Amino acid sequence: MLAKSSVSSWRLYKERYLLQGGKCSKCKRLFYPKVHLCLCGCREILKINFSGKGILKSYTQVMSPSWEFKSQGAVFVGLIELIEGILIIGQLSDTTGQITIGTKVMAVLRKIYTMGKEDIINYGLVFIPDI
Amino acid sequence: MLKRVGILAFGSYISPGRVSLELIAQVRGHDYSKILESLGVLEKSCALPNEDTITLATESTRQVCVQLDALDINKKNIGAIYVASESHPYAVKPTSVTVGAALDLDEKLMAADIEFACKGGTAALQICMGLVGCKMVPIAMAVGADVAQASQGDILEYTAGAGSASFAIASQDFPLCAIIEKTISVTSDTPDFWRREGQRYPVHTGRFTAQPSYFYHTLEAGKFLLEECGLTPKDINYIVFHQPNGNFPLKAASMLGFKKSQVLTGLLSPKIGNTYSASSLLGLIAVLESASPTELILLVSYGSGSGSDAFLFSVTDQIKKTRQYGKSISYYLSHTQKILVDTEKNL
């Protein structure tokens, strides 16, 4: 885990850059991240890139971060209901300390973490107020 | 004979952080009134801790994709992307590929990173013109983006800003909003400003950066382009320069024979500082957001090392539709966060 290579990050780039998930071709249920099998039993799961737009449903300010986020100070994490109708957990940014449940948010690309000057930089989507 | 090419869509991004120069002067113990007089800049844009050139370039290019989508043009037509910067996050691994991946561009994509100090973005524009003009690709993307660096206590610290500008270049097969009538460049080996491999901050040669560097190349390129086109300053509606501070562009305009009113629309540095590779291009976008069809825009960029690229743009009827989409410069100027301390964090 802590010696995770750039390869394991690369494998997830569509999920991280494009918010790519899945949509069951049979019952149309949405998933993020995508699944191998839908709850209805269908295995034909289509790829879908979620828009990144949504509403903030809950949030927390993480004052005791995990290892990879240690150098960043407090991180804000939110529970977001995307306009497509599913929930995801995402990092919140540009909040200037003021966060309100119900705020409209949208996804933008930002640096997430890097483990030192030689390591690959991990990018991903964070959610900023959609104003 | 090259087919006529031009701007199909454009997009900008300016980091929301703002640092007042008065605060910097306070912290450094400098005389703010002298700084203001010599630089003509009030506030500069500042990248947030989780931003870098890759994220900035992605966001301005995302706005281009918003315009393309509104024009019902499939972004899979983008066959090339060139991102120019002095602050590419990697010395080896191009910014362009991450922008391409983050925007889900087609995998069959030509890409490379460009560097020519503050004029890398306009160099990328010229490259895209060539590719599109000889039909190698339908649409080529040129991006100038920087999270500008300056060492602590140096005068550059007052203006080093963060911004990005992206342009989708295409031929008249597409509904262009501005035609590139002509472009020329002036290039020389000039030691005004540089940054060695592995060094964090650039070095500059003080007063040498003015007359023999910025002004020489800018004026040469501007004059040469006007001559080539058989035009004089009064034929031009807007002039946009590279903007290292708020004063140089006004001085260059005056020396070339332009009026202050012709410069002001495209002059952003008093509010955002010097966004390096994005500087003149963001000025161009500010102009495109208010210009009228048939108006002419002269853009002269400047990159240390040195060189200037000059362009003549003619605005088309399409501009009125295209510019309705995507976030505008005025959006970025009004959605800001005051930065009170140096929040540069190592991510």
Next chain:
Amino acid sequence: MTKIKNNNIKNKIAILGVGSTQYGELWHYGIGDLIAQAQIKALDDSGVNLKEIDNIYVANMCGEIFSGQAHLGALASNILGLSVPAARIEAACASGGVAIMSGIQAILSGMSQVVMVTGVEKMTDVDPAYAATALMGAGLFDYEHFTGATFPALFGLITRLYTEKYKITREQLAQISVKNHANGVKNPLAHIRKEITVQDVLRATVIASPLTLLDCAPISDGASTVILSSYDFARKKNWDGFYIASCASATDTLALAQRESLLEFKATQKASALAYSQARITPKDIDIAEVHDAFSTSEIISRHDLGFCAPGAQALNIKRPVINSTGGLKSRGHPVGATGVGQLVDIVNQLRGTAGQCQIPGVKVGLTHNMGGAGVTVVVNIIRGI
């Protein structure tokens, strides 16, 4: 799904012996030391001959990550000088409960007669931030850890929704930790033995808002062991008659965002419903319970998921069953892999009447509730005496 045929005395799982180490910051003991201490304690408690143990399970989440030591089943066998079948069981913080279930399955299958189940975790050799990353393995790591979330952060998100929905105040939430600390003071093996007040909880360092340090179980070292056997074996021994009446488990999505509701844990509801049904009892019959309080919010939610009350503020005031009499995870400590087994140790001591200052008089039916991740895996055991 575990189905124990009930009312058939031959299928009772006897508890022959129990033992726990001190839980806490045990600088002098490595993971092998902790396993040894717990196993020996339980052995001595059981009166079982070492050679009679024919299967070993070790519950543990992060052995390789924190200590470099995998293969803990074999290690536990080796420590006792045995060469029996042995395995390490992992289900995040529910490793203990699932290891107990594995032991039960081994006995009911007829493949084993006497199974030693040890839960262990050695957490204090690493930086707490490193531990925080490792613990995110309890959820959908690549997606939840990447957002900057920690395990407390996931409960911070839940807590805000729960307190908003049910109009519970910060002060009310804090009562859970105050109660658990008051109980832990009486437990000599507890990690933290210190009375706290509601104000202490509110003023403590924020870990992941709105949760503070005193809403969250600590990072602890420790190990606990139970020795289980078939009824046939037990009745030939000096067995005091306490047995596992039922053991049930359920799982839910690893990603919190994929739940149907964030205000309840369906895995707890499902596992406990099965456990009650298999033991032929209802929640009202439980006298004493160990409820997984990794966070004060998880205890409140679990109280109604287990059927002890309705959701909301009422969950704060239940008198019966007595919950977390020895301090809960909050005060007793939470060496992740050990907790599920430690809960069983403490319930057995309560039923036997050997819980010392923590003793609740006259308890006859006990329940353990062990949860991995934010309601991802849940194991519920019901324990009673003949």
